[in-house]
Amino acid sequence: MIGDPGGGFVSPTFDQVIRIGRPVTPENGGERKPVRIEEVARIAGVSPITVSRALHQPGRVSEEKRLKVQQAVEVTGYASNPHARALRSGRSNIVAAFVSNIVSQQFGLAVQGCAEVLEPRGFQLMIGQTSYSYARETSMIQSLLALRPAAVLFTGVVELEENRSFLRELGVPVIETWAFPPDPIDMLVGFSNTDGGRMVAQHFAAQGYRRVAFIGRSGGRGLLRLAGFRDGVRSAGLKLVAELSLDTVSGLSDGQRALNQLLDSHEKIDAVFCANDLIAMGALLEASRRGLNMPGDIAIAGFGDSDLAAEIPPGLTTIRMDCRQIGRRAGEMLLARLNGETDGSSSETVALELVKRGST
Amino acid sequence: MIGDPGGGFVSPTFDQVIRIGRPVTPENGGERKPVRIEEVARIAGVSPITVSRALHQPGRVSEEKRLKVQQAVEVTGYASNPHARALRSGRSNIVAAFVSNIVSQQFGLAVQGCAEVLEPRGFQLMIGQTSYSYARETSMIQSLLALRPAAVLFTGVVELEENRSFLRELGVPVIETWAFPPDPIDMLVGFSNTDGGRMVAQHFAAQGYRRVAFIGRSGGRGLLRLAGFRDGVRSAGLKLVAELSLDTVSGLSDGQRALNQLLDSHEKIDAVFCANDLIAMGALLEASRRGLNMPGDIAIAGFGDSDLAAEIPPGLTTIRMDCRQIGRRAGEMLLARLNGETDGSSSETVALELVKRGST
DNA sequence: TTGTACGCGTTATCAG
DNA sequence: CTGATAACGCGTACAA
Numbered sequence: 001m002i003g004d005p006g007g008g009f010v011s012p013t014f015d016q017v018i019r020i021g022r023p024v025t026p027e028n029g030g031e032r033k034p035v036r037i038e039e040v041a042r043i044a045g046v047s048p049i050t051v052s053r054a055l056h057q058p059g060r061v062s063e064e065k066r067l068k069v070q071q072a073v074e075v076t077g078y079a080s081n082p083h084a085r086a087l088r089s090g091r092s093n094i095v096a097a098f099v100s101n102i103v104s105q106q107f108g109l110a111v112q113g114c115a116e117v118l119e120p121r122g123f124q125l126m127i128g129q130t131s132y133s134y135a136r137e138t139s140m141i142q143s144l145l146a147l148r149p150a151a152v153l154f155t156g157v158v159e160l161e162e163n164r165s166f167l168r169e170l171g172v173p174v175i176e177t178w179a180f181p182p183d184p185i186d187m188l189v190g191f192s193n194t195d196g197g198r199m200v201a202q203h204f205a206a207q208g209y210r211r212v213a214f215i216g217r218s219g220g221r222g223l224l225r226l227a228g229f230r231d232g233v234r235s236a237g238l239k240l241v242a243e244l245s246l247d248t249v250s251g252l253s254d255g256q257r258a259l260n261q262l263l264d265s266h267e268k269i270d271a272v273f274c275a276n277d278l279i280a281m282g283a284l285l286e287a288s289r290r291g292l293n294m295p296g297d298i299a300i301a302g303f304g305d306s307d308l309a310a311e312i313p314p315g316l317t318t319i320r321m322d323c324r325q326i327g328r329r330a331g332e333m334l335l336a337r338l339n340g341e342t343d344g345s346s347s348e349t350v351a352l353e354l355v356k357r358g359s360t
Numbered sequence: 361m362i363g364d365p366g367g368g369f370v371s372p373t374f375d376q377v378i379r380i381g382r383p384v385t386p387e388n389g390g391e392r393k394p395v396r397i398e399e400v401a402r403i404a405g406v407s408p409i410t411v412s413r414a415l416h417q418p419g420r421v422s423e424e425k426r427l428k429v430q431q432a433v434e435v436t437g438y439a440s441n442p443h444a445r446a447l448r449s450g451r452s453n454i455v456a457a458f459v460s461n462i463v464s465q466q467f468g469l470a471v472q473g474c475a476e477v478l479e480p481r482g483f484q485l486m487i488g489q490t491s492y493s494y495a496r497e498t499s500m501i502q503s504l505l506a507l508r509p510a511a512v513l514f515t516g517v518v519e520l521e522e523n524r525s526f527l528r529e530l531g532v533p534v535i536e537t538w539a540f541p542p543d544p545i546d547m548l549v550g551f552s553n554t555d556g557g558r559m560v561a562q563h564f565a566a567q568g569y570r571r572v573a574f575i576g577r578s579g580g581r582g583l584l585r586l587a588g589f590r591d592g593v594r595s596a597g598l599k600l601v602a603e604l605s606l607d608t609v610s611g612l613s614d615g616q617r618a619l620n621q622l623l624d625s626h627e628k629i630d631a632v633f634c635a636n637d638l639i640a641m642g643a644l645l646e647a648s649r650r651g652l653n654m655p656g657d658i659a660i661a662g663f664g665d666s667d668l669a670a671e672i673p674p675g676l677t678t679i680r681m682d683c684r685q686i687g688r689r690a691g692e693m694l695l696a697r698l699n700g701e702t703d704g705s706s707s708e709t710v711a712l713e714l715v716k717r718g719s720t
Numbered sequence: 721t722t723g724t725a726c727g728c729g730t731t732a733t734c735a736g
Numbered sequence: 737c738t739g740a741t742a743a744c745g746c747g748t749a750c751a752a
Binding site for chain 4: 034036037038048049052053056080081083084085086087088089
């Protein structure tokens with residue numbers, strides 16, 4: 001931690017109920033004036049600074065005064081003004097979270113997991129949507145960072161080098177997630193797409209399928225998943241009959257078309273690994289339409305465990321990444337750093353899980 | 361607007377690039393000290409307060425000084441410290457948004473729409489998840505409100521009377537969405553579930569279906585949709601053959617079971633209105649499984665236009681609520697209020713749209 | 721362990 | 737239209 005020679009960030013911990021101002025009673029005529037530290041101090045019979053310490057550095061205050069302060073806080077419903085704190089200390093209790101798309105279920109879960117960990121410790125997650133746009137990302141970074149966040153979370157990786165170095169110099173804990181960039185800004189929580197592909201191959205082998213195929217996009221994560229799949233196929237001695245590459249995937253129809261193409265041009269395919277669930281569900285629907293039984297005639301596996309993977313008959317076998325867990329771990333790592341328990345950058349992998357359903 | 365006799369809230373408008381501190385150059389040795397208003401004032405040859413006014417109340421400053429300030433701002437990359445502003449003015453540029461579940465696509469879209477409108481005007485959306493829990497809602501309200509937000513948005517309606525009156529007395533614009541409570545806290549943007557049901561009935565009539573049925577949950581929004589459906593059925597002279605009520609709806613299987621029950625106990629049903637898309641998709645899958653052609657043998661319509669409604673063959677006819685538009689309108693109404701352009705509470709309805717697909 | 725003095729960066733107020 | 741002054745509420749630094 002920079003700028004804090006005193007031994008790490010003391011996270012705000014409010015055990016009391018946080019309430020702004022006292023309850024409105026007939027006596028104060030509907031006025032809802034925030035309680036200030038001075039009043040708490042008066043009631044507790046101590047100085048304002050002792051109140052501050054009692055709340056944020058309980059160890060530095062005698063038990064006796066600490067209790068008095070606690071009582072006074074409860075009576076008044078005092079909650080410190082976060083802006084005044086941030087102004088004075090140069091750091092707020094806000095954690096800035098950047099997502100490329102708020103509406104994405106996966107990113108949503110990650111944010112949710114992170115909030116679960118951070119909120120009980122008094123931090124507020126401030127979410128900014130970068131909309132898969134460098135310009136937006138840059139501008140969001142600038143305006144959220146004006147709030148002097150205690151830490152910064154990205155669901156994803158910061159791509160623009162300009163932003164990476166800006167964040168590096170900011171002197172605030174930064175955590176990236178999802179992927180594994182060669183040179184992380186600071187901390188990292190991700191999962192291995194390659195591992196996921198490998199797991200599917202192993203599963204196919206364990207189920208006794210021999211002739212397997214792959215359908216996926218021709219770039220990005222899909223390639224990593226394919227790499228792992230190939231590796232697993234080789235180790236298990238399976239036969240990779242075909243690799244079908246799609247330029248874009250925009251709907252179920254892409255998966256449907258791909259499966260048809262695959263089945264029409266290759267004989268006897270036991271199992272197909274689709275690099276994501278959307279493709280897989282399309283393939284699944286098409287297999288049903290062709291009257292194929294799953295997994296008897298053909299087995300299909302996806303990647304991502306999307307919403308409907310469990311719902312769509314006969315249930316799609318898929319790789320689940322625990323997005324909420326990614327968020328939770330990210331939150332925990334940030335907390336550890338903010339409390340000065342860890343130092344330096346660290347990187348972690350969240351395990352994937354193969355969810356077996358009716359399709360294999 | 362409370363506490364601002366001077367004529368409404370002046371929204372922060374930063375046309376310049378918001379940058380914190382000047383670029384790091386070898387000369388300043390990696391130090392990234394925030395630029396303060398004083399320095400901008402010195403460079404522009406005016407007083408700090410004039411800089412402040414030039415940025416936030418351009419009308420009150422002479423053109424000449426305004427330009428000088430603008431230049432100085434560009435040179436330094438000045439951006440005001442939001443905490444200092446909030447501390448002094450008692451109001452931040454933060455808009456608190458409460459959602460019951462971040463991961464929900466619909467709420468996500470609403471938040472997205474609202475952010476689209478508010479962010480260009482210099483506001484930051486701070487999202488809090490209430491997790492469908494009163495306790496969480498109360499605690500989130502208290503801690504987000506400590507940030508003295510400029511306004512408050514709810515995707516949904518505040519149910520707890522204690523929180524409603526708290527928000528009412530807060531003196532900050534509040535906007536609720538989605539439903540129409542009898543006694544809104546302040547402003548409101550919603551859509552009419554009843555209208556949606558009516559639209560489906562009219563569509564069924566227009567398509568020539570006569571004998572229709574309803575499947576839905578036995579409470580909440582489902583009932584409103586049923587009410588509208590009944591009304592439309594009556595007006596159009598259709599025959600409502602059956603109303604099937606479900607206690608809970610947790611997966612596609614509920615819809616599948618419901619359709620079976622319906623078809624097994626009633627003869628010749630032309631069309632079924634399912635009160636939400638999950639039920640409808642279950643029914644759709646089951647109809648396919650039974651070998652029924654859609655819409656020839658049976659027509660099915662849903663409500664909500666969820667992700668897969670367009671994808672699932674033959675395409676689900678459904679009622680689309682434009683969630684992003686709800687958010688956008690909410691943002692616009694908040695802005696108008698913050699700028700003092702409107703006064704008093706107002707309430708608005710966002711139109712629904714029937715999306716016709718293969719299932720009808 | 722406790723308290724005093726001061727400053728964080730900005731804007732409200734009021735006088736010019 | 738412009739500027740001087742004070743204050744927003746809290747925490748750091750230092751002294752007791």
